[in-house]
Amino acid sequence: MNDEQKGEGTLDWVEAELLDSFDEELEMEIDDVRIAMELRSIKRWWSDSTLDRRQYFLELFRLQAELVKLQDWIVDTGQKVVVVFEGRDAAGKGGVIKRITQRLNPRICRVVALAAPSEREVTQWYFQRYVPHLPAAGEMVLFDRSWYNRAGVERVMDFASDEEVDQFFRDVPEFERMLVRSGIKLIKYWFSITDEEQQFRFLMRIHDPMKQWKLSPMDLQSRVRWEDYTTAKEEMLMQTNIDEANWWIVQANDKKRGRLNCIDHLLAQFPYKEVERDPVKLPERVFNPDYERSSLPSELYVPEKY
Numbered sequence: 001m002n003d004e005q006k007g008e009g010t011l012d013w014v015e016a017e018l019l020d021s022f023d024e025e026l027e028m029e030i031d032d033v034r035i036a037m038e039l040r041s042i043k044r045w046w047s048d049s050t051l052d053r054r055q056y057f058l059e060l061f062r063l064q065a066e067l068v069k070l071q072d073w074i075v076d077t078g079q080k081v082v083v084v085f086e087g088r089d090a091a092g093k094g095g096v097i098k099r100i101t102q103r104l105n106p107r108i109c110r111v112v113a114l115a116a117p118s119e120r121e122v123t124q125w126y127f128q129r130y131v132p133h134l135p136a137a138g139e140m141v142l143f144d145r146s147w148y149n150r151a152g153v154e155r156v157m158d159f160a161s162d163e164e165v166d167q168f169f170r171d172v173p174e175f176e177r178m179l180v181r182s183g184i185k186l187i188k189y190w191f192s193i194t195d196e197e198q199q200f201r202f203l204m205r206i207h208d209p210m211k212q213w214k215l216s217p218m219d220l221q222s223r224v225r226w227e228d229y230t231t232a233k234e235e236m237l238m239q240t241n242i243d244e245a246n247w248w249i250v251q252a253n254d255k256k257r258g259r260l261n262c263i264d265h266l267l268a269q270f271p272y273k274e275v276e277r278d279p280v281k282l283p284e285r286v287f288n289p290d291y292e293r294s295s296l297p298s299e300l301y302v303p304e305k306y
Helices: 003-033 038-042 053-077 093-101 162-181 194-209 217-224 226-240 255-268
Strands: 081-086 110-113 138-144 185-191 247-251
Touching: 003 185, 038 138, 053 138, 053 255, 081 093, 081 255, 093 255, 110 162, 162 185, 162 226, 185 194, 185 255, 217 226, 226 247
Parallel strands: 081 138, 081 185, 110 138, 185 247
Antiparallel strands: none
8 A cells, every 4th residue: 555545544534533523413413303203293383493404513513613612711711600501391401501511521511410409408508509519710510400490390389488489589699699709600591492392392202212201290290380480480580680690591492593592602701712732742652572462351342243
């Protein structure tokens, strides 16, 4: 094989590696529409994205490259960032969080999705169980639901008394002002979808065995209590929209546009710049002429079925 052929072989291999790095996003995208065709007959008001798929991927990969730059800047400058994602069940919070974190270092950008409080946590100061998850310098934390559970599901499902909800509305502005005074950049997103769109997404989950785990009794009750959730949402947004940490509403009926708009807006909240890196040079491998590789038992290896 001559040098030209070797060069072409290397380029083919590099291209294959690049394509492989995009497969995860493609798999998620296919997963989004896997059951959709079966449900088109019951959704006459079908609202699949009007955004060209190629354009969506080009923009997503461009924004994800910018997120890597933002991550480097956060580490370099010692920023502390908290991003809160709220919205109705099936509004698309998890989807945008996946796309934000997909190319980032999980030690720097981490996701917090707390389960229902334990018996002990119920007796604590309400915000106490969230505090240990707040970022240190050079970290970004994404809350997939947050302390705003009290103003939403806990209120609507009667898990919190009227007095507890009133206390929350008095406390949360001061709590968030404290976070901001401590040097945390706090950004809050509400993902907004219509009644019909939520219904369709729930039906997607019901008809998809791989997504049924996403449906909980609380999710099903959210359909029954749609108007109660609307009232609770409106009061929450009004009472907790403070100058230090205002709410941003993401129109999320179109999943793809919602993701892109949210990521683009998140990036715009920071005066980040590309951090200069020292050139990286791969060191030469050290060869020991006396080294002999041991043979491991065949039963240790995973069977190669594919």
